[in-house]
Amino acid sequence: MKSLTRVALVATTALAWTAPAFAQDAQAGRGEANGNDDIIVTARRSEERLQDVPISITVLSQDAITKRNIVSSVDLGTYVPSLSTNQSFGAEKASFAIRGFTQEGKTSPSVAVYFADVVAPRSNGGTTSGNGAGVGSFMDLQNVQVLKGPQGTLFGRNSTGGAILLVPSKPTDNLEGYVQGSIGDYNMHRVEAVLNAPLSSAIRVRGAIDWNQRDGYLHNKSGIGPDDFGNTNYFAARFSVVADITPDLENYTIGSYSRSNTHGVLQRVSGCNRNYASAFGLVGLLGPFACGQVDRQNARGDGFWDVDNNDPNPQELIRQWQVINTTTLKASDTLTIKNIVSYAEYRETADFDLFGDNLISTGQPLNFGNLGIGVGAAGICSFGSAGCTTPLVLPTVAGQSLPGITLHPGVSGNNSAQSTLTEELQFQGTLADGRFNWQAGAYLESSKPLGFNTGTTQIFESCTDYSTLQCTNPLLIGSLSASNVKDTFNSKAFYAQATYKLTEQLSLTGGFRYTWDKVMSESRNVNINIPTPGTAVYSCQNVVKFNGGDISIPLIVEGPISAKCDDVLHQNSSRPTWLIDVDYKPIDDILLYAKWARGYRQGAINSNNLGLEIATPEKIDTYEAGAKTSFRGAVPGYFNIAGFYNNLTDQQLAVNSVVAPQFQGKVPNAQPIVNAGKSRTWGIEVDASVRPFTGFKFDVGYTYLNTKLIEFTQPPLPIYYSALFPSADVGQSLALSPKNRVTLTGTYTLPLDESVGQVSFGATFTHTDANRGVSPNVAPNYLLPAANLLNLNVDWQSVFGRPIDLSFFMTNVTNQKLVVYPAGTFTTNGQITGQLNQPRMFGFRAKVHFGN
Template identity: 65%
Template sequence: MRSGSIVSVLLLGTILSAPAFGQDRSQNTAGDSGDIIVTARRSEERLQDVPISITVLSEEAIAKRNIYNANDLAAYVPSLSLNSNFGPEKASFAIRGFVQEGKTAPSVGVYFADVVAPRANGGTTSGNGAGVGSMMDLQNVQVLKGPQGTLFGRNTTGGAILLVPAKPTNNLEGYVEGSVGDYNLRRFQGVLNAPLSDTFRVRAAVDWNQRDGYLRNRSGIGPDRLGDTDYIATRLSIVGDLTPDLENYTIFSYSRSNNHGVAPKMIGCNPNFNPLTDSPLVAVLGPLSCAQIARQNARGDGFWDVESADPNQLERVEQWQVINTTTWRASDNLTVKNIASYAEYREKADFSLWGDNLLVPGAGGLRLPTITIGLGASGYNSSQSTFTEELQLQGSALGDALKWQAGAYLEVSKPLGFSSSFAHIFLSCTNALTYQCSDPLGFGSISSTNYKDTFNNKGLYAQATYKLSERFSVTGGIRYTMDKLTDINRNLNIYLPAPGTQLFTCQNIIKFNNGAGGPLFVEGPQSARCENVFQTKSNRPTWLIDLDYKPSDDMLLYAKWARGYRQGGINPNNLGIETWGPEKVDTYEVGAKTSFRGAVPGYFNVAAFYNNFRGQQLAVNSVVAPAYVNSVPPIQAIVNAGKSRLWGVEVDASVRPFEGLRLDVSYAYLNTKLQQFTPPTPPVYYSSLLPTAQVGEPLSLSPKNRVTVTGTYTLPLDASVGEVSFGATFTHTDANAAVSQIFSPFLYKVKASNLLNLNVDWKSALGSPIDLAFFMTNVTNEKLITFPGGSWQTFGADVGHTNMPRMFGFRARINFGK
């Protein structure tokens, strides 16, 4: 389907319809957004009164669409893209083309109960997002598009995702729910809400989910199934009314995920070594990659068959958090709120970076691995604590004509010991921690990464809305953010010259030269003699100016200018370019929100935006200078080299054309372009720094057109039968760049996709307290490479992570209480 056709059909359709996802379970107001309550400005407001482009998914929408992880959420929000290169537990979000590259800070902030997600700063994207179990027992999910740089704790350029948990009520109620399905799906959820007294109430929830892997590993090494699900998440919420005007709300949560992770599929090989553009390794590894592809084809491998030779592949994430919110209604015009939290995040991972299983011909099955990343000396790839504290004042004055809020924010994230990993390069290891490895090429090594990162983020903010008249309001907000990141690292190279023998040398080039041109040999994989310290600081203001006008109670027009910024970062592995600075964006947005009632209720919301993006944090690939080929590895570094413009249009609408039928449509048009690439002068170890994005080309993860259409029809049945509804969601996404590489013939593109999901729900079956459901995702079994990768010029192969195949399941819920 061509983009122009999509736009034409869509603009006609949006006059009639798009997502009214925020309705309550009764759906008495389906198609009318007037009763959807959001907290996008840190207080409860009607969706149609908030001058922000927002998509809201209710608790019912989450259940119907079987949304249980970040992958599922991104499928239903057109402006939201996802990088799940290392599995859904470690996924990062992108909104409007603002992506998170490598070890950069998140471009989209994820907040649970007003608290930002716990930090993690591993070698691969981890933490900072929606962890396992975070989608259970929610009041709603709110996706806020564009920088929210005044009221939210962590400054970001792309937007914010608010996960609003269900709060304890005064009713004795709850449910137990079980799901079964293909790939041996077994899932249990349970919720109990109990008022223990007139002033004290609790709510407990649990989510246990297991499903076999959808990726079949054909190497015969390690797990035979990858991409599996295995987690448990629990939550306990307690609300105490200490006085009529003083409430204390505490949430305890714990989650643990233990699966085999994912592996990419080899999709292309470089058989023709070009000495002008390719690494010398391509001459050896390119033909071996082609042999792996030929082997896959000869076996008749399917799309979801991979061939990973990592014998120890795993992905384990454990996280716990406590959040305490104390709210004091000091007077009718002043509310004081204090939000404090503490969390710990720990991760263990072991995986093949390229999903390769290269066999040397005539060598009796000798394998030649490229890069495998596993546990390091400390036993955790990432291990971090996060403490946040926010004091917030909200008030009104001048007969409620002026509404204001102000506050102070503190976030301190400290290491729980060293985070470390071993990247074994061209080594075949059964246990890298004990150096049980063979070295087929004779120059393999282990890169030992050990670091402690400490984040200190402070912010002061104030925002106010003043009603100039009954219909016209102006909002102004400002925030001053102070960010500091300190990195203590001990990075080494480990060589295995003979069985049982190890040599440890510092990676840092200054210590490598050691004043005499030779390597600095040290005593172990975390030697203090290799220690280096880096630090970045940035202090920036961000602001918001908004004008909104309500011609009627059912229409809101607004225009705003917002400044967003994202802090810099550190990667000590990037020799000579270890740090990078902050980036900033100016967003200009105009929008309209309209509701219509009567016989055909619904709403139509539209927003148009333009982003001027500067100091953009971009990934670059290094070319090692000839003098350092045997001592310095190639890297992918982050540099402030980009200037881009991003503009587009977003539509959310909904309509109920007749009783029983609801049509929802969401649409996003996104036009992005890298306007300028100005890399820094490379350090002496590298001859050049190649961009991963081309000037004049679109940015990664920014499809031009994306549309989601949902139709739900409820049968006209007697109440004694229950409520039976049929739903279908269709999502079209244009082809887009996942990563832009100059020389790869595969162009690193994600092809256009058309995904269909179905659900059937039967509430209060035959008048009982039982709800039944059937759900199916990717009904047409669409085959899609969601994130291409690999290294055509360095290792001679392209790989790609696949989407999930068709899956289905059945769900039964027993409700009790009110």
């Protein structure tokens, strides 16, 4: 494939010099709009001018996406100040947060992602993934629209934070397309191609592909497994067809497929708890070995992006396909009927070390007294009890590998496998000579598991082959945890929204939606104890439930998926959401608006969190006022500002649990989602652009966000947890909520003759304040550091009048070193670990385009 890329680049360049310059003027249509008047958005499910929509929106055109080298969700978050990403498990699985509303664990997304008016297919594996913009989503788009604030009327599903709309390029009447090849450091090779063709006067088709490979930026120093992590390796394809069945009836079908197969990412252990001698629990047991890993890394002279892997077969494999069909009937001049139906399947196979630890003994003994395990005349006993005053101490051999926690695929081979069917019927119309615009509709979603979502978690077991139980238990508390879950979702809704122009300047908008959500989770979670390699004793993981809390009588079963361990949970909810908006246009170039919006996010189920499996829905009220202004003349541009206040109740908040000593090895560590209480957020968002002189464009995006957890009500602590650590304490800010975030982009186009082409230089600087990560509120590593990122691009369009574009791009120019996800293991395993950002990267692109 690498040779194929080089051939594509050579062919691209050769074709450019020989092909005629079909339509250089069309480049302007693919670029960013001049000012804001030409930007068309679909934020209210119909096409409108951006400056006429009373919503805080950031829009990126396909040209802006390409220049900024936006490939993943993480890249998008870099350029939208109000948008943060949770990168805990890598770029392919990142989830979005807007205005402090974060998806944590197995909750539904707080930011709904839509592609071609269809919500992203569900995924509900053991780690946050899916439900968003997967690999290949950012190719061949008309634009990306980031809508801030709850969109609970027209976009409905769990959009308490906002919604992201990916609008694909629709087939046109023109024969046109392009081939684009990229190369860069870290052995990056990428090929993109688009072909649009009219098959007849009534049928138009469009196809696009995106193949991207790049070596990982995390260098593995252990000699176990691959040489690198954080690599890129995906293929995505899309095919769409538009058929004009009659002059008033259109059928639009999109089929897409993507496959990403990488090594995944790996956290780096950067520090340890040196006070392990006096610490209780796993810190006392594992502290010496965690510090040994840190000392070993320092002795080797490891750099910031060097990691130490202990999983021989790490993998992150994600496959997704989807078909969307939209039928639009213009029933009359005042009524349009649209039906949108889709079906998608999502599959994920994951294998990775949870905390990036590679614990190797230097000969120090294992002291189990810190875990409450002692030895007496009768053998192993509870340390400190009568007749048990000697801690159990076992010797180790220098160089002996001690296990951590590793996640593997389960017996089905899929950590997540889910299908999603959606159906939406829309009616849109106008009355009273266009003064009254309305729309109404019905929505149905049915998401079903494609068999069991299964995973095997290797917990302090030393395994040469976990699938055949070739494991030993050097820490005495180890086991394998087999998670087998089927999650079923059903959502129904009816909605209506209308805008009435009271006068030519004053309009009133009202919207209402009622949603019914049902979630069912069937789990068969099994604990596997291995007395000797190759043998196993299977017992129900939720033995506490089945035996009334008595873990001395394990419920023995026959295998890793046993119906005897069947536990079925339900979470049903129904809620109204609404919108009331008043907007006023004193002149065409000024829009003033004020609104009140209600949003809600459905409840969640996570069967692994024993005793804390169910979280009920959360509710948000948002009050927002804003202004959108455009100015013309010698210095054209726009300035948009919005202020908001959010009141969130019954908030779904992640808390980390510490398993009580007597349940170690029998109950898994977990991160329950609880309805923590109340929080409030308020802030200001600014989006502006100006052209102070010919050739120069300056864009500014700024968000000030002030969040606070007002009330936290801890649920009753189940007997098998000794503590719960929330990601924020009362009075503190919420996760992924930087107080100040600003993005500055400057683009200068040289004053060259048209025969030379258009040469521009662009730079984007983003500052993000330090903020709280999605991890326990425990020092010293729960904060994300402040970030200052600089990205550059140079573009030469229509080189010497030929249909070729050349580009250079560089990200993280200053090579800033950042922890983008801190893990909360300091008080449990005695480690300071975290997920790292991408270092400086650069590349070159060559693009040949043809047609109109």
